[in-house]
Amino acid sequence: MSKITKKEYGEEMEKGFNLRTAMEEASRCLLCHDSPCSKGCPAGTDPGKFIRSLRFRNIKGAAETVRENNPLAGCCAQVCPYGKMCEQACSRTGIDKPIEIGKIQRFLVEEEKKQNMEFLKAAEPKKEKIACVGAGPASLSCARQLALEGYSVTVYEAQDKAGGVLTYGIIPTRLPQEVVDFDIQTIEKLGVEFKFNESIDAAKLEALKSDYDAVFVGAGLWKSKMVDIPGKDLEGVVTAIDFLREAKTNTDQLLLGENVIVIGGGDVAMDCVTTAKQLGAKATIVYRRTIEEAPADMDEVSFVQSMGIPIIQEFAPAEIVGENGHVTAMRFEGRDGESGLTMKTDQVVLAIGQVVGDDVAGIADGDNVFTGGDMVNGGKTVVEAVAEGKEAAEKIADYFNK
Amino acid sequence: MSVKKDLSIDFLGVKCENPFFLSSSPVGSNYEMCAKALEAGWAGVYYKTIGIFIPNECSPRFDITSKEGTPWTGFKNMEMISDKPLEDNLEYMRRLKQDYPTKVIVASIMGSNEEEWEILAKKVTEAGVDMIECNFSCPQMTSSAMGSDVGQNPDLVRRYCEVVSGATHLPVIAKMTPNIGNMEIPAIAAMEGGAKGIAAINTVKAITNIDVENMTAMPVVNGKSSISGYSGAAVKPIALRFITQMKQHPELKDVPITGIGGIETWKDALDFILVGSSNLQVTTAVMQYGYRIVEDMISGLSHFMEDHGIDKLSDLVGVALPNIVPADDIDRTFILYPDFNKDKCVGCGRCYVSCFDGGHQAITWDEKERKPVLNEDKCVGCHLCLNVCPVMDCITPGKVEMKPGVKDHEVKIKTMYE
Numbered sequence: 081m082s083k084i085t086k087k088e089y090g091e092e093m094e095k096g097f098n099l100r101t102a103m104e105e106a107s108r109c110l111l112c113h114d115s116p117c118s119k120g121c122p123a124g125t126d127p128g129k130f131i132r133s134l135r136f137r138n139i140k141g142a143a144e145t146v147r148e149n150n151p152l153a154g155c156c157a158q159v160c161p162y163g164k165m166c167e168q169a170c171s172r173t174g175i176d177k178p179i180e181i182g183k184i185q186r187f188l189v190e191e192e193k194k195q196n197m198e199f200l201k202a203a204e205p206k207k208e209k210i211a212c213v214g215a216g217p218a219s220l221s222c223a224r225q226l227a228l229e230g231y232s233v234t235v236y237e238a239q240d241k242a243g244g245v246l247t248y249g250i251i252p253t254r255l256p257q258e259v260v261d262f263d264i265q266t267i268e269k270l271g272v273e274f275k276f277n278e279s280i281d282a283a284k285l286e287a288l289k290s291d292y293d294a295v296f297v298g299a300g301l302w303k304s305k306m307v308d309i310p311g312k313d314l315e316g317v318v319t320a321i322d323f324l325r326e327a328k329t330n331t332d333q334l335l336l337g338e339n340v341i342v343i344g345g346g347d348v349a350m351d352c353v354t355t356a357k358q359l360g361a362k363a364t365i366v367y368r369r370t371i372e373e374a375p376a377d378m379d380e381v382s383f384v385q386s387m388g389i390p391i392i393q394e395f396a397p398a399e400i401v402g403e404n405g406h407v408t409a410m411r412f413e414g415r416d417g418e419s420g421l422t423m424k425t426d427q428v429v430l431a432i433g434q435v436v437g438d439d440v441a442g443i444a445d446g447d448n449v450f451t452g453g454d455m456v457n458g459g460k461t462v463v464e465a466v467a468e469g470k471e472a473a474e475k476i477a478d479y480f481n482k
Numbered sequence: 483m484s485v486k487k488d489l490s491i492d493f494l495g496v497k498c499e500n501p502f503f504l505s506s507s508p509v510g511s512n513y514e515m516c517a518k519a520l521e522a523g524w525a526g527v528y529y530k531t532i533g534i535f536i537p538n539e540c541s542p543r544f545d546i547t548s549k550e551g552t553p554w555t556g557f558k559n560m561e562m563i564s565d566k567p568l569e570d571n572l573e574y575m576r577r578l579k580q581d582y583p584t585k586v587i588v589a590s591i592m593g594s595n596e597e598e599w600e601i602l603a604k605k606v607t608e609a610g611v612d613m614i615e616c617n618f619s620c621p622q623m624t625s626s627a628m629g630s631d632v633g634q635n636p637d638l639v640r641r642y643c644e645v646v647s648g649a650t651h652l653p654v655i656a657k658m659t660p661n662i663g664n665m666e667i668p669a670i671a672a673m674e675g676g677a678k679g680i681a682a683i684n685t686v687k688a689i690t691n692i693d694v695e696n697m698t699a700m701p702v703v704n705g706k707s708s709i710s711g712y713s714g715a716a717v718k719p720i721a722l723r724f725i726t727q728m729k730q731h732p733e734l735k736d737v738p739i740t741g742i743g744g745i746e747t748w749k750d751a752l753d754f755i756l757v758g759s760s761n762l763q764v765t766t767a768v769m770q771y772g773y774r775i776v777e778d779m780i781s782g783l784s785h786f787m788e789d790h791g792i793d794k795l796s797d798l799v800g801v802a803l804p805n806i807v808p809a810d811d812i813d814r815t816f817i818l819y820p821d822f823n824k825d826k827c828v829g830c831g832r833c834y835v836s837c838f839d840g841g842h843q844a845i846t847w848d849e850k851e852r853k854p855v856l857n858e859d860k861c862v863g864c865h866l867c868l869n870v871c872p873v874m875d876c877i878t879p880g881k882v883e884m885k886p887g888v889k890d891h892e893v894k895i896k897t898m899y900e
Contacts, residue, residue, distance in 0.1 A: 099874060099900055100873075100874040100900065101874070103900075107551070111771060113772075133778050136748070136778040136779075137748065137778075137782065138747070138778040138782035138785070140785040140789075141781035141785060144785075
């Protein structure tokens, strides 16, 4: 019998370090002269520096470096694909395996919280006001940078809580909500104001443009792509965005099928299928290409596989079959042109990609408007959105100083 | 935006921006090295010892001790004083002082007779340095007229301090050897000779390892080796002890001390300050990790001061001294039992093994549960178990119990272990 991973919905992925184990890991660090790990971080979190500080017992200094450099330090520590970034660059790999940089970062953020450390202080107030549209990673990052520099910042968020994809997308096993909330608190403490349940469209943007000296739009990708096949409108066919949001905010009332099929091969599809499985469904993922071609991070795929979830490859959706208006089965066609597959299902989750929402589609840089994050880059990582938010803040400051 | 406390502190009337200095050693051998260190944040350098004597060095000249996964628990060094021409070294020091006027340049000197000490003192004074350190303590000189052989002789220490003090207006520091039973004796002699401060400690005479390929000590120099100076983390406890004893001696308690020996982190630095050092010197950690380590010394010490509401570093100097007392003044009226956290215990049994083989057989091993069980009747409260436990916060200090016939009284204990 294979031993599969059984994690309750929301149960944490793995235990974090304590001081002793964190020190052990830090003592494996080679303290490279040119810190390739630091160059590997898009957000400039500077692991070379914070690991060195930890190694030399300057724990508070280490936590300070992390927080000062990365506004979403806690979230990034949990969800960053380190294997493609800092840890991939780690010289220790040449000896055995890379330093667990993400886990060290997580330890430092946990210490920051536990010891009530406060590092951030806004500069002298400046007269300009900025509106940030969206409370996801890019917008939060931009807002924090501007607030640090003394600007007055208001964030407009369509949902009733901040965090964007961190709060409404990524599953709590990968990213506990209290980690998200703690990062956001550090931003709130700088005086950033949040206005919730405020969605922005073209007309409202015009108003913001005149009410504020600059507007940053980091509205993310909140419209699901649809498949154009028969049965797509049947009851029981849901989008990944709706499914994950319901699961996170309304876990007990989530309408969950017995046999859930998730369509897609990205991280969002992986999150949907683990959610379904964790909440008690028999869940399967079906992807039209091979896992090798899939955009999902290998760690996510491994997590799905460790839970014993089948990943069916090279079958594309052909038809969703229903009875009395509700989905009962789904038919797929093989990539080879000959194979066929029909599966019994009562819930189909479409996770085949997201695009910019209709209200904010077409918004681009111009006048006093600046954009960044997923809605510009097409959907990348949290850490890249953080980096883009910081860059946008610099552009905005330059714009004021012209 | 980092917390930057004012870490400045006076040493022998010279204002130092922080207490962190390079010690006179290979890490401060020329202009370029010292300049890089000063740029990195060191407040000053004790420039590598200069003399009239120019040594002929061997190759290789270093060795390390290690324990399990930790290299460099100690470091052995056979290098002597500077092998550069005296005039070059004087020129480097002159330029350093010129280019870094707010930093502190200390000349370390070593003569083999009175005349040499006098010449050196005059020349470095002319070069414009801030202080002079007399090296009475290098244990690997090829001549017994110099180094730790001198430092072990209070009469020579006193005489050379007189000569140097007579040849300069600068504050003179005497650098002590730990290869001696009581450092107070040569330290008092140095004060009598006119020295104003004490530097402690220089390296400890040692053999680190024996090489079985060549049947000699390490490092192997053409099949042979020598006893030479040992430094780094391993010698820190020895340094703290010598400094404490000097600071507690009635004739030396007010003498400013520059502490040396295994300083690697801000916490090591703090330890030296708390036993009375008002200036600190580092070499071994710099040789292993580079000048950059000063960044975390500055940052870590700043955070400590911030957290403890300390505004002046000098307020921390010697704070631990009153609580380091003779063995017969220790309260021996109680037992502090260890407390075992069964949930944290991973069942390795290391506490059981150590308690049986090295303690008082006070732990029994529950074979079924694979957990230790304390027998308080046998436990003497030595805390060997706590020290050997690999799990953080698993074995911690627990209840205090008075020995029979002792009146109950308050007992201060340590609660936080790392």
